[in-house]
Amino acid sequence: NDGTMKFRGERLRFAHFLQMKDPTDVISVEVIRDGKPLYTKVELSVNQSLVPNHLFSRKYCEKPNYVLFGGCLFTHLTLPLLLEWSPNDWVNMAPRHLTQLVFN
Known part of the structure; x- marks a missing residue:
């Protein structure tokens, strides 16, 4: 619930995995809700930065x-x-x- 995923024995931010994808990719996601797995597909898109440089x-x-x-x-x-x-x-x-x- 902290926005991380286990990968090769360590915890990485979920955003790291998203940055390795193309902005228009569709990914399969497994989410645990009430102790049960929920499988869904999510279409990625470009996010506008909340803090402009x-x-x-x-x-x-x-x-x-x-x-x-x-x-x-x-x-x-x-x-x-x-x-x-x-x-x-x-x-x-x-x-x-x-x-x-x-x-x-």
Whole structure:
């Protein structure tokens, strides 16, 4: 239930297996629900990143979209924001719930 699969004696993230497939592939999946196996087919598609990397795109030159509500500023999560925690080790230094959005 943690998003990993057993492979060659170790646990790997399920996303690793998906990245080895073509975006239009159809894969067979076995899911355990209520202790019983459920078999289904899933068509893969390209996923848009939840956290855009504006450093290497035209978006870096654009003004960010934001909403000011009750004195709080809300904006999109971006890689430059995560780099503020540590340019060299942001994966470990930034809040875990934010870094997970990059890799999902």
